[in-house]
Amino acid sequence: MIKRLLLIAVFAGVVLSFLPLTSLLQTRTGVTSLAQQYLNRAPTDYNIPNIVTAIVVSYRGLDTLGEVTVLFAAAVGVSLALGFRRKARPGKDEPVHAEPTKVPASEILQTGAGLLLPLILAFGVYIFLHGHLTPGGGFQGGVVIASGLLLALLAGTFADVPHGLLQVLEMLSGASYVAIGALGLWLGAGFLDPRFLPAGEFGQVYSSGAIPLIYSLVGIKVGSELATVISDLRRNS
Amino acid sequence: MILALVIVFGLIMVGGAVAALYTKDMVSAIVASGIVSLLASVLYLVYGAPDVAMTEAAIGSALTTVVFLYAWNRIVKQRQKDKEDHK
Numbered sequence: 001m002i003k004r005l006l007l008i009a010v011f012a013g014v015v016l017s018f019l020p021l022t023s024l025l026q027t028r029t030g031v032t033s034l035a036q037q038y039l040n041r042a043p044t045d046y047n048i049p050n051i052v053t054a055i056v057v058s059y060r061g062l063d064t065l066g067e068v069t070v071l072f073a074a075a076v077g078v079s080l081a082l083g084f085r086r087k088a089r090p091g092k093d094e095p096v097h098a099e100p101t102k103v104p105a106s107e108i109l110q111t112g113a114g115l116l117l118p119l120i121l122a123f124g125v126y127i128f129l130h131g132h133l134t135p136g137g138g139f140q141g142g143v144v145i146a147s148g149l150l151l152a153l154l155a156g157t158f159a160d161v162p163h164g165l166l167q168v169l170e171m172l173s174g175a176s177y178v179a180i181g182a183l184g185l186w187l188g189a190g191f192l193d194p195r196f197l198p199a200g201e202f203g204q205v206y207s208s209g210a211i212p213l214i215y216s217l218v219g220i221k222v223g224s225e226l227a228t229v230i231s232d233l234r235r236n237s
Numbered sequence: 238m239i240l241a242l243v244i245v246f247g248l249i250m251v252g253g254a255v256a257a258l259y260t261k262d263m264v265s266a267i268v269a270s271g272i273v274s275l276l277a278s279v280l281y282l283v284y285g286a287p288d289v290a291m292t293e294a295a296i297g298s299a300l301t302t303v304v305f306l307y308a309w310n311r312i313v314k315q316r317q318k319d320k321e322d323h324k
Contacts, residue, residue, distance in 0.1 A: 052288055127291070135287035143295035150303060226300060233307040 047199035048208040053132045057211050061192030065181065067139075068218060072174065075225040082236045105155045113155030120148030128219030132208040138215040142222025149227040153234060161231045166224040173221040180214055239283060246276045263309050271302035 031039065042054040056064055105113075127134075128141030149161055180192075187196035194214060200207030250273050257269040274297030281290035 136291050137288070140288060140291040140295070143292060143300065147295050147299045150300065230300065230303065233304060236311065 043202075046194060046208050046211060047202050048132050048211060049203055050132055050134065052135070053137050053211060053215065054208075056137065057131075057214050058192060058194055061181070061214075064138075064218070065177070065192070068174070068177070068221060071222060071225060075170075075229050078229045078232055082232045109155045110157070113151050113157055117148055117152050117157065120151065121145055124148060124219070124223065128215050129205065129212060131215035131219075132211045133203060133205070138218025139222055141215075141219035143226060145219070145223035146226035146230065149223075150230050153231065160235070161227050163228065163231070166228050170221055170224040170228070173217040173224070177214060177217045177221065180210055180217070184210070243280060243283060246280055250276045250280075264306070267302055267305045267309065270305075271298045274298040274301065 030036075038051060038055055038059060042048055042051045042059075046054050046058060048054045124141045124145035126141075127136040127144060128138050131137030131141070152158060153161065182191070184193035184196055185191045189195065192214070194209035194211045197209045197213070199209055205212065253269045253273040253276070257266045257273065260266045260269065274293055278290045278293035278297065281287075281293055
């Protein structure tokens, strides 16, 4: 009883100690000074129309690298937990994974998937190639590509995604992403600084320095990683 | 018009979330949570965040739903296997 009272008192004390902070709360009347800085500087710094991308890829580029790393860790975890085909030990147990009889996809799904797959893949590539011009970018393009591959898997367009190819793609794009970041450190102003490539003409695909390159690499990496995760899960369910 | 859309979608989202919690059939619950994500992505678009909307539509309503379905499929199979082992 005493213990519980003490616990409640401590809890209340901790909560009340944050009370003075409420005096700092105020209604925003405009963007913060930091946001204003980004709005003013991004077009001149990087020659980029889409300021969100300027922040995600360059000003906060390290955060994006961290996110990609988290996704990589998650994909590796799934692969470690599920990716291996369990080999039946002779004598000890009968093969657990007697291939389940798969119901073939309906004709509507097969035809629709065949029609949509190239469009979805092209749209994903478009999203990450135009990340510096229009909304979206590496992550969005990557997940669109992964969902297209998922559709193909569901429709049975191909039996399984080419794991080796996806792994090589993922590895190369991840390594090049970090390498380009380091190149910015060497040639530009800092890590992941995209200005070592020419700024180009405002609003064109080949502009904004290395930002389209970085976002394309992120897109390929995210897409191949998620496709691998989906196919691992599918193989083991 | 926009406000009406937001209110209707918000109500459906709340309904979907509650349904996902209380429905007995797990597949229905997974689909309901996918619907919540899909409508959320439309709301993000309406409120001017197309980046987030794209991510939510692809990850939240497509990939997450499928991952849940695969996981549920695995759980069901494991349960069946355990039952057969008990007999």
